[in-house]
Amino acid sequence: MYKKLFIPGPTHVTEDALREMATPMIGHRTKEASNLQRNISDKLRKLMYTENEILLSTSSGSGLMEGTVRSCTQKRAAVFSCGNFGNRWFAMAEDNNVPADKFEVEWGLPNTAESVNQVLANGEYDLITVTHNETSSGVMNPVEEIAQVVKKYPEVIFCVATVSSLGGAKIEVDKWGIDICITSSQKCLGLPPGLSLCSISEKALEAAKKVKFRGTYFDLLQIYNCIQKKDYQYPSTPSLSHMFALDYQLDKILQEGLDNRFARHTQMADYVRGWAKDKFALFAQEEFASNTVTCVKNTREISVGSLNKALGERGYMISNGYGKLKEKTFRIAHMAEFGLKDIKELLSNIDDILEL
C-alpha cells in the first residue's frame, strides 16, 4: 500500500504528474528538447520572480548547492546555518577546498540580518549562502531582511537555498537581489526527486569566470554557456522524464495562481502550528516558523517511531526529527499539492492514535 507522504520530501506526486514522467523519449539534441527546456525556463522565471537565466541539473538539489560554492567563490564564502542543511553547505565548501567560514545559530532560531551585516562588514567574503527554509528545524529565515543588508555589499554573490520552499512560499529573486536561487523537484514543486534547478545572475556568472577550478558536472558557467550556445540544450543528457513532468507541473502551478498557491500553504501551516501548540509545542521560534514544514517539539515524550508505524498502518507517513533532533521532535510537511483537508485527515489520525 502506498502511503500519503507528509514528509519534507519526497512529497506526494499527483497521478497526472507521475504519468508525464512516462512520456516517450525524445532526442536531447533536437528542436523539441530545446523547446521543452525553453518553456520550463520561462515558467520558472515566473515562479522565481526573475529575469535571470535558469539552469537545470540532473541531480538532487545538493548538486547545485555544491556547484554554487565551488563555481562562484573567488575569495572566501560565508555560510550561514541554522540547522543541518546549512551545515551541509559548509561541508561542501570544505570538501571542495573552497575557503569558507560557518556562522551557525542554535537550532530553532533564524539567521538574522544583523549577523549577516556584521560578518560582511569586514570585507573578507565574496559569497554568502543562506538557507531560506531550514527543513531540519522548521525555521524560515528572514531572507527579505537579509537581502536588504546584502545589497550594501555589491561585490558579494548572494546564494539562497529554497530547496524546501520554492513553490510553497513567495521568493522574489530579482527584488531581493538573489544571485543564485536553488531548489529541488521533490519538495514544494511536487515532483519525483532527481532534478535540481536554479536561477543565476550575470554577476554570479562573471564571478565564475574568475574561478579556475569549477569542477565539470556542476560547473554552473559551463552549463550556462552550453544552453546559450546550443539553444537551451545541456552539456550532458538531462533527465528528460523529469523535464516533461516539470513542464506540466509548472503549468498547473501557474494555473492555480501563485498567490493562491502560497495562501494554500499558509493555511495548512497555520492549522498545523495551531495543532502543534495545542497538543505539543513548536520547536522553531514561532515568528520564524516555516510555512512549508512544521517541526514539533515532542513535549509529551511519545515514541515518534511507534507513532509513525501506527500511521503507516493507516496509510500515512510523517518524519522523525532530523539527526540530533530524532525523537526529540517530529516533522509534518505541508508542501506541494496537499490542502487543508489532507492535513486535517492526518492530524485527526494522530489524535486518534495518541488519544489526544
Ligand SMILES: *Cc1c(COP(=O)(O)O)cnc(C)c1O
Ligand atoms: C531537502 C533539502 C536539501 C537537500 O536536497 P536534495 O534534493 O535531497 O539534495 C538541502 N537543503 C534543504 C533546505 C532541504 O530541505
